Amino acid sequence: MSAMTEKELQRSKSVLPIGTVMRLTELTARQIRYYEEQGLVIPQRTDGNRRMYSLNDIDQLLEIKDYLNDGINMAGIKAIYAQKEKRAAERKSDSLTDSDVRRILHDEFLNISGFERHSATSLHSQRPLE
DNA sequence: GTTCTCACA
DNA sequence: TGTGAGTA
Known part of the structure; x- marks a missing residue:
């Protein structure tokens, strides 16, 4: 990877034991x-x-927690991440695929609607259901 | 005291 | 997913 900022580097540092992660995320060790x-x-x-977790790991866990609260199961969450990886791959192959175009139009719609679109790097967030 | 893996009345 | 066992 290229130029990772100081903040990104620090957020990637694994310094939290599972006990702290439990309190921060309200999730059980299990x-x-x-x-x-x-x-x-x-x-x-x-x-x-x-196990030692980073701040990014915390965000990731909170995101999973949100998906679960929205009624999405493990399979669904995996599917979501698989889709995200797919998009990341498409992005690297510089040519715009059909799904890219659809996604761009969809993002534009959300912007016009007054919703904030979230990048693949700052994954976790709470936006109203689409 | 905390975390780990494994197993299940 | 909870929980107890036996460790490290």
């Missing part, structure tokens, strides 16, 4: 570990095999 099993939010490990 849930946090389960989401890891599902391939979402994989924390770093210490020499003693302790």
Whole structure:
């Protein structure tokens, strides 16, 4: 990756033990570990095999929590991330695909409607249902 | 005291 | 997803 800002670097630093993450996210250790099993939010490990999370991981967990509260299951969440990766891949292959065009038009619609569109980097947020 | 993995009356 | 066991 290129020029990662100082803030991005710090938000990527894994310095939080699971206990702190539990209090910050209101999630149980069981849930946090389960989401890891599902391939979402994989924390770093210490020499003693302790999980260490970054601020970005916290955001990621909060986002998952939101999806769950909206009634989306694990499969659905995975699908959402798979779709996000797909978009990221399309973006790199510089040519505009049909789905790109559709997404751009959709984003424009949201902007006109007065909603803020969120980038793929600052994932978590709370916007009204579309 | 905290976290880890594994198992399940 | 909860919880207890036995560790590190």
